[in-house]
Amino acid sequence: MSEETNEEIEKLQKKLDYIGLDFDNIPEFLRNTENLDFILEKAYSEETYRVYKYVPINDIQIIFTKANRMNSIQEKYQNINPIYPYLVPENEEGIIKHSAFLKMLKTVEIEEIEEIEKQQEKLNNDIPFLIKYDKNYLWEIYYSNKLHKYFMLVTTEDKEYGSFFYLLREQLKNRNQNKKVFVPVSYMDYSNNLLEKDNFKDLEKYVWKFTKEWPIIYEVYDKDENPSIQICGKTIVYGKLESIYKIKLDNKKNATKFFKLIKALFILETEFPHDYKFEIQISQYGGLELVYNSKIITYEILGNFIKEQYKKKAESLRILKKEEKILKEVLDNLKIVEAEREKEYLLKQNQVATYLKCRKTFFGRVRYFFKGKLKDEINKLELPEPKIEVNEEEIKQEYEKEFYTIEDLINVCKELNIILNTVKNIKMDKTALEIRNNQLKVKINNASKFIEEIDSHRKSIFEFWRFANKDNGLALESGTIEEKKEENNKIPEPYFDYIEDIEEIAIRIDELQRKILSKEDTDNIFLALTRFLKPMNAIKSGKQYNFTTELEDIKNDLRSLELLFGKEEFDIFGSSTEDKTKINVIKNKKHRENKKEEYKLLKINKETDTIEFVSLLHGIINSLDKIYEKNNLGIKLKVYQVSEKSLNTEGYGIFNINPENALNKIKDEPIINLYSIQLKPETPAIGLSNIIYYDNFNKTLPTGMDISDEILIDISKLDLELKRQRLFRINIETNEQDVKTKTICAYEYEIRDN
Secondary structure, eight states, X not given: OOHHHHHHHHHHHHHHHHHTOOTTSOOHHHHTOOOOOOOOOTTOOOOSOOEEEEEEGGGEEEEEESSOTTSOHHHHHHTEEESHXXXXXXXXXXXXXXXXXXXXXXXXXXXXHHHHHHHHHHHHHOOOTTSOOTTGGGOOEEEETTTTEEEEEEETTSSOOHHHHHHXXXXXXXXXXXXXXXEEETTOOOOSSSSOHHHHHHHHHHHHHHHSSOOEEEEEEOTTOOEEEEEEEEEEEETTEEEEEEEEEOSHHHHHHHHHHHHHHHHHHHHOTTTOOOEEEEOTTSSEEEEETTEEEOHHHHHHHHHHHHHHHHHHHHXXXXXXXXXXXXXXXXXXXXXXXXXXXXXXXXHHHHHHHHTTSXXXXXXXXXXXXXXXXXXXXXXXXXXXXXXXXXHHHHTOOSSOOHHHHHHHHHHHHHHHHHHHHHHHHHHHHHHHHHHHHHHHHHHHHHHHHHHHTOSSHHHHHHHHHSOOOOOTTOOOXXXXXXXXXXXXXXXXXXXXXXXXXXXXXXXXXXXXXXXXXXHHHHHTTTTTHHHHHHHHHTOOOOHHHHHHHHHHHHHHTTOOOOTTOOOTTTTOOSOTTOOEEETTEEEOOOBOOHHHHTTOOTTOOHHHHHHHHHHHHHHHHHHHHHOBOOSOEEEEEEEXXXXXXXXXXXXXXXXXXXXXXXXXXXXXXEEEEEEOTTSBOEEOOHHHHBOOTTSOOOOSOOSOOEEEEEGGGOOEEEEEEEEEEEEEESSSSOEEEEEEEEEXXXXXXX
């Protein structure tokens, strides 16, 4: 046996000792294992784990299968075998199985088992906020309904066996204890303990309607086998900012309440989207709240909400019914007026037509002159006032009830919509008739004036003769001519989506700044991002600041870094800390450029005093002023900053393009101020692209904003106006177990036009 083989045997033995497995002394519970009957429910097709449980480790029987984890459950179950033949080979087939077990043992590392142990210790105290956890898929735990037993399928053709060996170790160590593991149970469907199985699909659909992202619904059992329904997912809380959420329904009563609430609101919004729009917000406990007109709708107030809405709709219905009756009489009167004016117009049209026909010949004119004066046969018409008697009390009583249901509200909404459409159509008909009557009135007036003019020239045959020979135009068809206003063709401003377009805009910003900015410019911008920003802002605002203490702190840092030189001394490398063969990486992009260092760019030495230090800071500020005169992003863009205090409008500010990155800067503050500024394309601003953080002497620096998505703005140069304020909550995940719900006060600013 070679030295290498002995070393491998020692490693295997060490792992066996750690697990507590002795091939010569196999415990009885491993000897008496057998294959279990397992029937997959035909209706089950979901691959995502639905059920998580604390399962006693001693209740889990281990079964081996010659398969891969990616194989179907049918393929896995066809090749199952008890664990004992893998531990103790009794025949030739057993030797092959034992070799497979040793191979698995060789593959696993003790550190992997220890990681799973640490993970289960955490899960023993708190389950993850989003239920699932890292590598939960390695636990292939199943449940036999027939035998009421759990079993673990160990696939021998995989590469990760940590969960199996952890379970085996715990069974060997804690055989007489009731230790449990928190695991997903594969292919187990929801029970009927809290909701009917058919309700879960509806619940997913209802939640999706309001969050716009499909949720995952788990049935989770605690250590005492008490079930709860836990709905997890994401939703938009502000702009495009997403937040995770979890709704926990820990008993049948709460589950039923929530289901009825969200179903009722779903029905209302889908049936009447123009009347009801329910907004989603994160609750103070990290769940979801449904809001209507700034009021949180809960199951407890649902009955009153339905009653209030029903009464409002019924009152609108009462008013509309009255209006409908009045409008119908007005419409009938307009039709009568239209018919009479049509007769009057036709009469006058015939009179004018007779004159025009007679004027064509000499004898016709003479005959028309001696015919006699034309007479109006139609009296002037006035539109009568409608006189409608409406029994409002009868209408009111028609909708008075003691209790109101969703069905009642839906019915009154449907009736209201029908009446609304009817009234709308009557109003359109009324408007059309009014226009028609006005047109007829104009035509009648034109005809009357023309007839009066004819009659006014019949004082003598000679005057009438001259008038009849005139080429005068008749304006019977005159009406109101509306001038059409031409719409200005505006070129829409380019739309920027920080989620989809960030890479493209980052490259654009970096390329532009490489052309515009010099090496000295980018160095000064970089210095403004460091600890020098605070004293620079003090200079800009004119506030008190202890520059002497700041300088001493910087010198102490330089001493610790062995970078504090005298005036006659210098660092021979300058800012070139590496040779050009040194490979650096930015987000998987290789380059050979030096990263900038603040202390090497701001040349402070042992002899630098406070006056010189302040002068250096003034130099950076003056340089930035010149940079802002020539640099803007060229795109309409909203940027974000978080702070515990109010927005500093007297100095420089560093803002994020992505609000999520801004919020990630906060730690333990429960209430956060989120400030946003809507930048214009021409607003002076500097994007903190790669060229700001790195030199580019070798011309190998990748283009983009791979270090950060931040923007440097001189807020003191902007004329800001607070446009909107909004309060919302967001869940920020600190680790798998811990999620902090934070309240965000959002302040939205825009730049005034000069």
